[in-house]
Amino acid sequence: RILDRIFIFIIFRLLFRTDFFQQTIQDENFSPVDFDLFQSAGKTCIEQGDGAQVLSIIIDDKNTNIVRCMGWNLLEPLVKVLLKKEDKNRPHCHAIFTHIIEVCSSKELVVGLLEQVEEAESDAIAEVIILLLRPLQTVLLKLGKKKSSSVGMALSTVLGQVAQLPVPLSKEQEEDDVFGLCRCCTALLDFIRPFVEEVKENIKHSRSVSRDDELKGEILKFCMKSLSEPLLEVQLKDPDTLEQSPLRDFATEILVILSSIGEPLPNLLCHNMLRKREVPGFLEEEVRYPKESLACLAHLLFVKHIAMDIFPAVLSPIFLLQCNMEYVELLLSRYELYEKSLVRVEDCSLPVDLLDLKPFFSVPQNLVKVMTLCPVQTVRTKGLSVFQLSIDKFTTEAKYKLFRCLLKTSEHAGVEGYIIKNIKNQIDLSLGPGNENEWFLGKHLLPLLHQVLRLPQGPETDLLHNLDRIMESLNLLRYLLIRDKEWENETGIWSELHKIEDSFLKPLRMGLNMSKAHYEAELKNAKENKKSSGTESKAAACTVTVENERLPNMTPEMQLQVLQSALFTFDLIESVLARIEEIAEAKGRV
Incomplete structure (x- = not known):
C-alpha cells in the first residue's frame, strides 16, 4: 500500500514537471489523458491522506496554469473530506479547495460545484448545500454581467435538492432542524442576497422594471419555485407557537424579494384574473407565474x-375573494385560505353572477368531497363549517341557485339533507316580517320544493341509505304545512300539495310498507335461526351484503340488532309521515 501511494505521488509530481508539460502549458490544450491522470492521481492522494503534499503542489506558482485548467476536477474528493469534520486531512483539503475557488475558471467551477450538489447522497444533501453555497456565490459573482443563466442554473439545482428534504411537522422538529431544511433555507437567503441587490440597483437606475432583465427573471423563478417547494408543503408556526422560525423567515423574505424586484404582491395575487385579458404570451405567463406558487402566496398573505x-x-x-377562488380550488386541503377570505366578506353580499365563474361553484363541490370522503374527522368537521360559511356569504338569489345545483350533483344523502335544512332556514327567514323575497317564496320556490320532495328511485328507493335526505324533506314539508297558513299560501305549498302527495308521500308510504315487511320477515327468520343454532356463543356467523359489498361476518345477535335498528328507523319515518298526513287531512286538503 505504501509503495502504491509513493508510485501515485510520483505520477502526480511528474504531471507538474514544467519540462514535461512545457508545450502543453503554452497552448493550454491538455488532452483527455492529461485530465484523467491529474484527477486520478490527485484524488488518490487526497483520499489516502496526502492532502499536505497535494497542497504544496497546488499552490506552487510553477503549476498555476495547470491548476487553473484542471484544478476543478479535484472538487469531488475534496468535498468528501470537507464533509468529515473529524478528518485530520481536512485543514489541508480546505486550503486546496479555497485556492481552487480563487484560481480556476469560474464557468468550470460552477459546473463542478453543481455536480457535487446534484450527486449528494440523500442523507448528506443539506450538509453539501450549506458547504458549497458560499463558494458558489463567490464564483458566480466573478462572472459579472454574464452570470444570469448560471445563477438560474445554480438556484434551480439547489432548490431541486432542497425539495427532497423532509419538511418538519412539529415545533420540535423545526427547532432541532433534524433534516437540515431550515439551515438550507437560511443559507439560500444569504446566497441570493447580492443578486437581489443588483436587480434593485438596476431598477433604481433605470427607474423602470424590465421583463427582459435576465437576472430578475431568474430570481423570479427562484421565488416562484420556493413558494411551490418547499413552502407549499410547510405548516408554518405562528410566533406564539415558535418565536424564532427559519421557515417563517424564509417565507417572509421570499415575498419581500418579489416586491423589491418589481413584482408587487397585489399584481401577483390578481394575476389569474388579469391574465385572462392578456391573450398574447399566455403559455409564457403560465410558466412564469405557476398557479401553485401564486396559491401559496395567497395562503401566506391571508392565512399566515x-x-x-x-x-x-x-x-x-x-375582490380579494374573487382573486383567491382559483387558489382555493387548487389548495382545498388548505381550506384556511377560503375560510380567511370568506370571513372578510359580509354575509349575503356575494352576487349570483359569481356562480358563473367556475371556481365559485366548483369549490363548494370540492368541499363536499372533503366533508364526505376525507378520512380525518377534524378535517371533515372543519370542511362542513367552511361549507356553511360559504353559503352564508351569498345573496338570496345566489343561495337559491347554489342549492339547486348542489342537489343535482352531490349524490350523498347526508349532504343533500344538510342542503335541505339550509333551504328550510331560508324559507323560515323569508316568512319573517320584512324579509320577503321572490326566491324562497312563491313561484321560484316551487321548482326547488319539487326537487327536494321526491324519492330518487320512487318506492324502491333504499330508505336507510337515503335516511338523512328523507327525514329532512319530511321535516321541511311538516314545517311548511304548519308555518304557512292555508289562506296565505306564501310558499305555494298548498297549491302543490296534491302533486307532492303523488310524487313523494304515496311512493314513500309504499316504500315504507315494502321495507318494513321485508325487514320484519328477516327479523323473524333471524330469531328462528338463533333458536335452532343453540347458545349465542356457539352460534355460527352470518354474512350480510349492503349495496353489493360484503360486510364482515356478524353473529346472529349482531344481525338481530341491525334488523331491529332498521325497523326502528322505519317507525321514525312513518311517525313523521303520519303527522304530515294528519295536518293535511285536518285542513281538508288530502
Whole structure:
C-alpha cells in the first residue's frame, strides 16, 4: 500500500514537471489523458491522506496554469473530506479547495460545484448545500454581467435538492432542524442576497422594471419555485407557537424579494384574473407565474398574515375573494385560505353572477368531497363549517341557485339533507316580517320544493341509505304545512300539495310498507335461526351484503340488532309521515 501511494505521488509530481508539460502549458490544450491522470492521481492522494503534499503542489506558482485548467476536477474528493469534520486531512483539503475557488475558471467551477450538489447522497444533501453555497456565490459573482443563466442554473439545482428534504411537522422538529431544511433555507437567503441587490440597483437606475432583465427573471423563478417547494408543503408556526422560525423567515423574505424586484404582491395575487385579458404570451405567463406558487402566496398573505405590512389594505374583500377562488380550488386541503377570505366578506353580499365563474361553484363541490370522503374527522368537521360559511356569504338569489345545483350533483344523502335544512332556514327567514323575497317564496320556490320532495328511485328507493335526505324533506314539508297558513299560501305549498302527495308521500308510504315487511320477515327468520343454532356463543356467523359489498361476518345477535335498528328507523319515518298526513287531512286538503 505504501509503495502504491509513493508510485501515485510520483505520477502526480511528474504531471507538474514544467519540462514535461512545457508545450502543453503554452497552448493550454491538455488532452483527455492529461485530465484523467491529474484527477486520478490527485484524488488518490487526497483520499489516502496526502492532502499536505497535494497542497504544496497546488499552490506552487510553477503549476498555476495547470491548476487553473484542471484544478476543478479535484472538487469531488475534496468535498468528501470537507464533509468529515473529524478528518485530520481536512485543514489541508480546505486550503486546496479555497485556492481552487480563487484560481480556476469560474464557468468550470460552477459546473463542478453543481455536480457535487446534484450527486449528494440523500442523507448528506443539506450538509453539501450549506458547504458549497458560499463558494458558489463567490464564483458566480466573478462572472459579472454574464452570470444570469448560471445563477438560474445554480438556484434551480439547489432548490431541486432542497425539495427532497423532509419538511418538519412539529415545533420540535423545526427547532432541532433534524433534516437540515431550515439551515438550507437560511443559507439560500444569504446566497441570493447580492443578486437581489443588483436587480434593485438596476431598477433604481433605470427607474423602470424590465421583463427582459435576465437576472430578475431568474430570481423570479427562484421565488416562484420556493413558494411551490418547499413552502407549499410547510405548516408554518405562528410566533406564539415558535418565536424564532427559519421557515417563517424564509417565507417572509421570499415575498419581500418579489416586491423589491418589481413584482408587487397585489399584481401577483390578481394575476389569474388579469391574465385572462392578456391573450398574447399566455403559455409564457403560465410558466412564469405557476398557479401553485401564486396559491401559496395567497395562503401566506391571508392565512399566515406574512408580509401583510407591504400589502395594500384598499382592495375590497369581495375582490380579494374573487382573486383567491382559483387558489382555493387548487389548495382545498388548505381550506384556511377560503375560510380567511370568506370571513372578510359580509354575509349575503356575494352576487349570483359569481356562480358563473367556475371556481365559485366548483369549490363548494370540492368541499363536499372533503366533508364526505376525507378520512380525518377534524378535517371533515372543519370542511362542513367552511361549507356553511360559504353559503352564508351569498345573496338570496345566489343561495337559491347554489342549492339547486348542489342537489343535482352531490349524490350523498347526508349532504343533500344538510342542503335541505339550509333551504328550510331560508324559507323560515323569508316568512319573517320584512324579509320577503321572490326566491324562497312563491313561484321560484316551487321548482326547488319539487326537487327536494321526491324519492330518487320512487318506492324502491333504499330508505336507510337515503335516511338523512328523507327525514329532512319530511321535516321541511311538516314545517311548511304548519308555518304557512292555508289562506296565505306564501310558499305555494298548498297549491302543490296534491302533486307532492303523488310524487313523494304515496311512493314513500309504499316504500315504507315494502321495507318494513321485508325487514320484519328477516327479523323473524333471524330469531328462528338463533333458536335452532343453540347458545349465542356457539352460534355460527352470518354474512350480510349492503349495496353489493360484503360486510364482515356478524353473529346472529349482531344481525338481530341491525334488523331491529332498521325497523326502528322505519317507525321514525312513518311517525313523521303520519303527522304530515294528519295536518293535511285536518285542513281538508288530502
